[in-house]
Amino acid sequence: MVMGIKDMGKSISDLMRRVLTKTTVDRDSIEAFVKGLQRILLKSDVEVNLVYELSQNIRDRSLKEKPPEGLTLREHFTKVIYEELVKLLGENQESLIGKKRIMLVGLFGSGKTTTAAKLGKKLKKQGLRVGMIAADYHRPAAPEQLQQLGNKIDVPVYYSDKKDPQTALRSGLAKFHKFDTVIIDTAGRDALDKDLATELK
Incomplete structure (x- = not known):
């Protein structure tokens, strides 16, 4: 049969x-x-x-x-x-296994950082090589939180000492260019926050 x-x-x-x-x-x-x-x-x-x-x-x-x-x-x-x-x-x-860049965006307090870690853990279990980039420099200690979560799940995290999301993104993508998947944690934003909307673009 x-x-x-x-x-x-x-x-x-x-x-x-x-x-x-x-x-x-x-x-x-x-x-x-x-x-x-x-x-x-x-x-x-x-x-x-x-x-x-x-x-x-x-x-x-x-x-x-x-x-x-x-x-x-x-x-x-x-x-x-x-x-x-x-x-x-x-x-x-x-294309299902090609290099992926996943940018997490959403409102303030919507759980993007913890979601980034959960997603990173899941993809790593599937055998993919995963890196995470901290691009949220508006919320205090956001990069440190992502770093702590990354340590727990054994996924490397990149963040910029210059506290600049664009610098972090460029440098992080360069650092993880050989990785299968890169997860980017961005700052929470309000629909009316023009500065953050511009940063996202």
């Missing part, structure tokens, strides 16, 4: 969960994942040569590539799986 796309996705998610919840990710667990993935894809009527190529790519990259700085072997393994599955689905999906 051929497995549908929805069922295939659920089966792959379940397989990843079983492997990634183990105490360690090693050669045996990677091999177990590859074999499980092969069964799922073949049941989904994916062409045998593509399944073989995907399996080899995941196996080789997971075992031979050195994880990027800041990523554990588990996180790197997750990232490899995601990237290789996207390649299998088609190059038109490539």
Whole structure:
């Protein structure tokens, strides 16, 4: 019986969960994942040569590539799986894993800084290399708060000693230019605050 796309996705998610919840990710667990993935894809009527190529790519990259700085072997393994599955689905999906810049904007007190940290933690768990930029210099101690949150989730934070959001943004993007995702925490603003609206633009 051929497995549908929805069922295939659920089966792959379940397989990843079983492997990634183990105490360690090693050669045996990677091999177990590859074999499980092969069964799922073949049941989904994916062409045998593509399944073989995907399996080899995941196996080789997971075992031979050195994880990027800041990523554990588990996180790197997750990232490899995601990237290789996207390649299998088609190059038109490539934008899903391209470098992203996420700017958080909103009213005063809407929780942008804590949201930045929650988002950073979630993306890091998915195996992405994440950096955060503190661009809020209107609220006292906002950069320090983001730095503390970044330390807790092991995500690097950049902020400018000049207390200037534009300088922080330019320098932070340069610092994190090799990262998968950069999250930018901006100052809270009021709909009638023309200065902050101009800063955002």
